[in-house]
Amino acid sequence: MDLDAYVGERRGEWNRLDALTRRRKLTAAEADELVLLYQRAATHLSVVRSHSPDPILLASLSQLVLAARSSLTGSRSYSWxxxxxxxxxxxxxxxxxxxxxxxxxxxxxxxxxxxxxxxxxxxxxxxxxxxxxxxxxxxxxxxxxxxxxxxxxxxxxxxxxxxxxxxxxxxxxxxxxxxxxxxxxxxxxxxxxxxxxxxxxxxxxxxxxxxxxxxxxxxxxxxxxxxxxxxxxxxxxxxxxxxxxxxxxxxxxxxxxxxxxxxxxxxxxxxxxxxxxxxxxxxxxxxxxxxxxxxxxxxxxxxxxxxxxxxxxxxxxxxxxxxxxxxxx
Incomplete structure (x- = not known):
């Protein structure tokens, strides 16, 4: 697999996912888009992990997937x-x-x-x-x-x-x-x-x-x-x-x-x-x-x-x- 071509083809989706993850409020359409891009990014991470030894790319993509997951599930505040x-x-x-x-x-x-x-x-x-x-x-x-x-x-x-x-x-x-x-x-x-x-x-x-x-x-x-x-x-x-x-x-x-x-x-x-x-x-x-x-x-x-x-x-x-x-x- 040509890793550079694979990354270049999906870089736009990752950037869009990163942008949606950073937003505090999302419209219904943006929320649906976030879910879709999160699912794709998780799949991309699995593919890259199995084909690439590049630790920087793996760390960056893992961080993006985790951030998107956190955005979807929400953070838990401490409760007494x-x-x-x-x-x-x-x-x-x-x-x-x-x-x-x-x-x-x-x-x-x-x-x-x-x-x-x-x-x-x-x-x-x-x-x-x-x-x-x-x-x-x-x-x-x-x-x-x-x-x-x-x-x-x-x-x-x-x-x-x-x-x-x-x-x-x-x-x-x-x-x-x-x-x-x-x-x-x-x-x-x-x-x-x-x-x-x-x-x-x-x-x-x-x-x-x-x-x-x-x-x-x-x-x-x-x-x-x-x-x-x-x-x-x-x-x-x-x-x-x-x-x-x-x-x-x-x-x-x-x-x-x-x-x-x-x-x-x-x-x-x-x-x-x-x-x-x-x-x-x-x-x-x-x-x-x-x-x-x-x-x-x-x-x-x-x-x-x-x-x-x-x-x-x-x-x-x-x-x-x-x-x-x-x-x-």
């Missing part, structure tokens, strides 16, 4: 509507659908941690296997409280946010294997039970709960949600249910888990702010604990009430894409 829908519908809907998992994990974990606290409080000799009496007194009397004001508030908030996000992420990511979730939960609950039992047995129980509850209610719930959703993902391939393959069930649950993970980022950020600014604030105990309780109850209402309402409306958490019919080239 998908973000608003995520927080008002998608996230609470997925939290509600997974409620049996994370509520069960929450109840069992609280019972387990509470049992450990009682056990360690009544058996100081067992606590002594992990720390000496002097270390326990130092930690309960000073270090535990000082931990919350050791760093500047904004740095401390970022630190606990990333740490808790790591724990929640591990629960979600390892959910497909099931067993690691129980290990992660047991490890963290054991530490909580040991510290709580040690401080309670040493006479610092009120200090422990005063400093844990303002942020811990929401923080621990976020971890329980992550663990519950992670176990839900793992159960999908163990028992996919009727009319679903294991692969499909796992993909569906994993997708839902990703949506919840995005929500947990915001949830743990709030918990980090509470831990950095409210817990060590020095405000009266009732106010600090009350703030934590109100935020925690707000989350439960958001997940169970707002989520239930979305479920009753038959809402879907599927992403909605704007579909545009493109003229075939």
């Amino acid at each position: 509507r998908p973000v608003a829908r995520f927080f008002t519908t998608t996230l609470p809907l997925e939290l509600y659908r997974a409620r049996r998992w994370w509520l069960s994990v929450m109840v069992l974990s609280v019972l387990f941690a509470g049992g450990l606290m009682v056990y360690f409080a009544e058996h100081p000799d067992i606590v002594a296997m992990f720390m000496s009496a002097a270390e326990a007194e130092q930690y309960a009397g000073e270090d535990f409280v000082n931990y919350y004001s050791e760093f500047q508030a904004q740095n401390f908030a970022a630190r606990v946010w990333t740490n808790n996000a790591m724990i929640a992420g591990q629960c979600l990511a390892s959910g497909v294997l099931v067993v690691p979730v129980f290990y992660i939960l047991a490890t963290n609950l054991f530490q909580l039970g040991l510290i709580g039992g040690m401080m309670t047995g040493s006479g610092y129980g009120s200090t422990f709960f005063t400093y844990i509850l303002p942020h811990g209610l929401l923080e621990l719930t976020a971890v329980f949600v992550a663990a519950g959703v992670g176990l839900r993902i793992g159960w999908a391939w163990i028992a996919p249910g009727p009319h679903r393959t294991r692969g499909r069930a796992l993909a569906e649950r994993a997708r839902a888990g990703i949506l919840v993970a995005l929500g947990l980022v915001a949830m743990l950020l709030v918990a980090g702010v509470l831990e950095a600014y409210v817990t060590p604030s020095g405000w009266p105990d009732a106010i600090r604990i009350g703030i934590g309780a109100v935020v925690w109850l707000a989350f439960l209402g958001y997940a169970l009430v707002v989520g239930a309402a979305a479920d009753r409306r038959g809402e879907s958490s599927e992403l909605e894409y704007a579909k545009t019919e493109l003229p075939s080239a």
Whole structure:
């Protein structure tokens, strides 16, 4: 093929297409002409690509075709509507659908941690296997409280946010294997039970709960949600249910888990702010604990009430894409 002759013969059409593409407003006839020239240019690009190694010509013609395509489909302006829908519908809907998992994990974990606290409080000799009496007194009397004001508030908030996000992420990511979730939960609950039992047995129980509850209610719930959703993902391939393959069930649950993970980022950020600014604030105990309780109850209402309402409306958490019919080239 004589490339120069081919290009020269169609240069006029390309120039006309370029001119139409640059116009902000087109008449009906010009719009029809733009569609026709776009289809021809796309065909020309295919021919040139298969016969010519000239990168400059290919780049120029590709840019022209892309510009014409963009002119036909229009540019999408950014909208906050998908973000608003995520927080008002998608996230609470997925939290509600997974409620049996994370509520069960929450109840069992609280019972387990509470049992450990009682056990360690009544058996100081067992606590002594992990720390000496002097270390326990130092930690309960000073270090535990000082931990919350050791760093500047904004740095401390970022630190606990990333740490808790790591724990929640591990629960979600390892959910497909099931067993690691129980290990992660047991490890963290054991530490909580040991510290709580040690401080309670040493006479610092009120200090422990005063400093844990303002942020811990929401923080621990976020971890329980992550663990519950992670176990839900793992159960999908163990028992996919009727009319679903294991692969499909796992993909569906994993997708839902990703949506919840995005929500947990915001949830743990709030918990980090509470831990950095409210817990060590020095405000009266009732106010600090009350703030934590109100935020925690707000989350439960958001997940169970707002989520239930979305479920009753038959809402879907599927992403909605704007579909545009493109003229075939």
